[in-house]
Amino acid sequence: xxxxxxxxxxxxxxxxxxxxxFACANKSIAREFRNKLMMVLAYxxxxxxxxxxxxxxxxxxxxxxPLFARKRTEIAPIYVFSFLILPGVGMPLxxxxxxxxxxxxxxxxxxxxxxxxxxxxxxxxxxxxxxxxVCLLAIFSVYVLSGIRATTPxxxxxxxxxxxxxxxxxxxxxxxSIRTGDDVRRIFIGMVAATTALSTLAIYEAWTTWPLYRVxxxxxxxxxxxxxxxxxxxxxxxxxxxxxxxxxxxxxxxxGTFIAMTSSWMFRSKIKFWGMCAVLLLGMYAPQSRGxxxxxxxxxxxxxxxxxxxxxxxxxxVVAALFGGLVYGAALTIPQVAQTLGLDTTGVVKRDYRQDxxxxxxxxxxxxxxxxxxIGTVMTSLADMKQGEGIVDFVNTYLYVLLVSGLIGxxxxxxxxxxxxxxxxxxxxxxxxxxxxxxxxxxxxxGSIAVMLAFTSLVGRSTMGxxxxxxxxxxxxxxxxxxxxxxxxxxxxxxxxxxxxxxPQVDPVPAMTG
Numbered sequence: 001x002x003x004x005x006x007x008x009x010x011x012x013x014x015x016x017x018x019x020x021x022f023a024c025a026n027k028s029i030a031r032e033f034r035n036k037l038m039m040v041l042a043y044x045x046x047x048x049x050x051x052x053x054x055x056x057x058x059x060x061x062x063x064x065x066p067l068f069a070r071k072r073t074e075i076a077p078i079y080v081f082s083f084l085i086l087p088g089v090g091m092p093l094x095x096x097x098x099x100x101x102x103x104x105x106x107x108x109x110x111x112x113x114x115x116x117x118x119x120x121x122x123x124x125x126x127x128x129x130x131x132x133x134v135c136l137l138a139i140f141s142v143y144v145l146s147g148i149r150a151t152t153p154x155x156x157x158x159x160x161x162x163x164x165x166x167x168x169x170x171x172x173x174x175x176x177s178i179r180t181g182d183d184v185r186r187i188f189i190g191m192v193a194a195t196t197a198l199s200t201l202a203i204y205e206a207w208t209t210w211p212l213y214r215v216x217x218x219x220x221x222x223x224x225x226x227x228x229x230x231x232x233x234x235x236x237x238x239x240x241x242x243x244x245x246x247x248x249x250x251x252x253x254x255x256g257t258f259i260a261m262t263s264s265w266m267f268r269s270k271i272k273f274w275g276m277c278a279v280l281l282l283g284m285y286a287p288q289s290r291g292x293x294x295x296x297x298x299x300x301x302x303x304x305x306x307x308x309x310x311x312x313x314x315x316x317x318v319v320a321a322l323f324g325g326l327v328y329g330a331a332l333t334i335p336q337v338a339q340t341l342g343l344d345t346t347g348v349v350k351r352d353y354r355q356d357x358x359x360x361x362x363x364x365x366x367x368x369x370x371x372x373x374x375i376g377t378v379m380t381s382l383a384d385m386k387q388g389e390g391i392v393d394f395v396n397t398y399l400y401v402l403l404v405s406g407l408i409g410x411x412x413x414x415x416x417x418x419x420x421x422x423x424x425x426x427x428x429x430x431x432x433x434x435x436x437x438x439x440x441x442x443x444x445x446x447g448s449i450a451v452m453l454a455f456t457s458l459v460g461r462s463t464m465g466x467x468x469x470x471x472x473x474x475x476x477x478x479x480x481x482x483x484x485x486x487x488x489x490x491x492x493x494x495x496x497x498x499x500x501x502x503x504p505q506v507d508p509v510p511a512m513t514g
Contacts, residue, residue: 003219007049010201010212014041014085017200020279021193024272026265029189037081037193040068044085048105048213048242054091054220061086061105062112069113072120076177077190079113080468084194084252087213087242088460089220101162106461110165113173121176131423132473133171135416139466140167142413146404150374170464174471181484184438184472188259189266195256196276198241199283202253205239206286213242239286247395247456250289252465254452255445257284258299262441291455299448306425306440353387354395354455360385361399365406372406397453417450420473431481438484442473 018041022030043064051057064082069075083106090104140163147159178184205211211230217223224244231238231246238246257280260266267273284292364381365372372378382392394400401413424443428436446469456462476484 003049003215006212006215007045009204009210010049011042011045013201013204013212014045014197017197017279017283018193020200021196021276024267024276025189026268029266033077033189033193036068036074036078037190040064040078040082041085041197043068044082048087048089048216049219051089054089054222057089057220058091058103058105058108061089061108064109065113065116069116069120072122072177072179073183073186075113075116075121076174076183077186079109079173079177079190080187081190081194082109083461083464083468084191084198084256085242087216088244089216090222101158101165103165104460106464107165107169110169110173110464113177114169117173117176122179130474130477132420132470132477133175135419136167136171136467136470136474138412139416140164142401142405142409142416143167146372146375146401146409149404150376166460166463167467170467171471171474174468175474178472178475178479179483181438181476181479184442184476185263185265187472188263188438188441191256192260192263192266195253195260195280195283198249198253198256199280199286202239202241202249202283202286205241206236209237211237211240213240233288236286236288238288241287243461246287247289247291248460248462250284250287250292251295251452251456251462253280253284253287254292254296254299254448255465257281258296258303258445258448259441261300262303262437262444289455291452294455295448295452298451299444302421302447303440303444306428306443307437353385353393357382357385357392357394358396358399361396361403365399365402368406370406371408372402372404375404378403394457395455397456397458400457414450417446417453420470420477421446423477424473427477431484436484438472439476442469442476445469446473 015038018038022034025033044061047057047060047064051060061082064086065075065079069078086105086109088104088106090102093100093103144160144163147163148156151159174187178187201212209230209232214224214230230240239249240246241249243249243252257277260280261277264270264273267276284296360382364378367373367381379392385392387393398410398413402410405413421443424439424446428439428443449466449469453462458466
């Protein structure tokens with residue numbers, strides 16, 4: 001009975017956000033996506049809460065995209081929507097009692113999307129290598145090589161398969177599903193729709209201190225580590241949503257919020273556009289992650305530079321500085337605000353685990369600075385940094401990469417994140433007479449991710465999400481100029497909404513045909 005109650009409240013909270021999104025979205029977007037995404041949301045909730053076993057739950061998650069994506073143009077939007085909505089119900093994959101690897105709902109829905117992309121996709125016949133694709137392989141190689149050090153051949157194969165599923169499979173599913181700029185806009189629509197549904201859920205969870213998805217793990221007999229325990233700050237629950245902990249939840253809310261803030265073309269009027277932004281920003285507050293806010297600010301700055309709107313960027317910096325000053329002033333007098341920001345009574349940031357881990361990690365990294373060492377040795381050396389759950393929680397991805405692969409690995413990893421930004425910027429400048437805002441959005445998101453990875457681990461859904469972003473970057477970097485924008489002239493409403501943008505606005509979904 002408790003399971004049914006949680007599912008009903010979760011469905012109401014998230015469906016309310018989806019209704020709100022389509023009430024604000026352009027009519028063409030609502031016509032195309034409303035019924036489809038509402039059915040996908042209901043399906044994901046039913047699959048997550050009422051499957052009898054983790055195996056059946058994963059099989060049904062695998063079928064999500066094949067069941068609902070009837071056309072190539074629907075594969076990627078439905079995939080990213082369900083990718084964000086589904087919780088990570090995991091299970092071990094074994095053969096004859098031999099453990100192979102762990103899989104979960106996110107990996108299963110990705111496999112279903114990759115299958116549909118293989119059947120109905122094609123990427124417009126553009127099969128040549130792209131710089132973002134090479135960058136993905138560089139990051140993939142860093143993780144594979146660091147994972148197979150000082151281990152057995154069987155484990156080497158296991159690591160290779162796991163990293164192929166988490167890095168390459170999402171990249172392939174998205175890359176093969178995209179042919180035009182409208183396909184990328186559809187992905188943006190799916191991400192913003194999911195973010196709105198999750199934002200209203202996050203607000204409800206924070207207000208009621210009820211993490212609704214957690215009942216699922218009891219249902220399947222899955223034990224979460226103490227690192228996934230419910231956390232409170234400033235009298236409010238740090239909402240985890242469908243994620244194992246609030247930091248990664250905020251990471252994805254930040255990405256979806258930024259896409260909405262740079263996509264006024266999605267909405268019927270300026271009032272509805274700004275109203276939606278307010279809801280998403282409030283939802284972003286619920287997990288209470290400072291790294292996510294920093295990521296949003298960085299994305300905004302990179303986007304304004306990429307679109308040549310430096311003066312607008314400077315205005316935003318001034319507004320952000322004034323707002324930050326007001327919040328800091330409030331923290332000095334209101335304890336609840338200070339707790340939320342992680343400040344003490346004197347307004348100084350409290351020393352936390354991240355700072356201690358950074359200090360100890362740099363000390364250990366100096367012993368093998370060039371090529372690092374194997375993860376087993378790292379864990380033994382940092383045994384004094386184990387948290388309550390008995391693990392070293394690498395909340396800084398760059399520190400982890402430095403320890404297991406040295407400066408060589410950090411250089412390859414950092415280049416894999418930053419080089420695609422330069423490629424997209426360069427291509428946007430070459431194609432100024434076309435609608436290239438989606439190139440700037442992806443470049444900004446990669447910059448944001450590069451910053452947020454200093455505050456979170458690149459594991460699970462975050463790893464797969466990087467594959468999704470680089471898949472879009474790879475498609476855009478090789479797309480024919482004429483395919484970047486629809487051939488239909490901008491509508492009057494789109495022109496009005498885009499009055500403050502540097503490039504002409506277009507109706508994003510004129511036909512939505514495959």
